[in-house]
Amino acid sequence: MKHILAVAALLLLAVTGTSGLRCIACRPNNKIGGVTFPADLEDLIRRFPRCSQLNPKDPGLDYEMHCRSGLNSCVKIRDEFGNELRTCFPGSSTGCSKMPKKGQVLCKCRGDYCNSAVTSTPALISLFLPLVAALLRLH
Numbered sequence: 001m002k003h004i005l006a007v008a009a010l011l012l013l014a015v016t017g018t019s020g021l022r023c024i025a026c027r028p029n030n031k032i033g034g035v036t037f038p039a040d041l042e043d044l045i046r047r048f049p050r051c052s053q054l055n056p057k058d059p060g061l062d063y064e065m066h067c068r069s070g071l072n073s074c075v076k077i078r079d080e081f082g083n084e085l086r087t088c089f090p091g092s093s094t095g096c097s098k099m100p101k102k103g104q105v106l107c108k109c110r111g112d113y114c115n116s117a118v119t120s121t122p123a124l125i126s127l128f129l130p131l132v133a134a135l136l137r138l139h
Contacts (some may be wrong), residue, residue, distance in 0.1 A: 023074035025065035
């Protein structure tokens with residue numbers, strides 16, 4: 001009987017579209033210009049501690065966000081003043097890009113807690129790939 005209930009619960013979760021993704025979530029010290037979220041997600045983000053208090057090596061459960069259906073990636077947004085926002089985000093693309101506002105970088109990834117790193121690996125790779133290519137041409 002226990003097995004039947006467990007299978008029924010898993011089927012119910014699958015049918016309702018609940019996402020199993022977990023992201024690090026924290027709010028910025030100051031509002032990041034030009035960044036807006038739906039009101040319900042904005043309210044949820046306010047419940048999390050500030051990113052400036054985050055220890056990336058040991059984020060703890062206070063920073064864990066279970067992504068709801070439709071939010072299938074994690075995001076980290078940082079502005080030129082060091083304000084940072086981390087949360088669940090819609091969309092399936094990954095990687096880092098500069099946003100229209102000066103100095104803002106948005107990094108999206110897919111995988112549990114993938115937005116917990118201090119520095120994004122795609123950003124570092126994009127900086128070093130041209131250097132490596134130039135060095136290879138010299139030899």
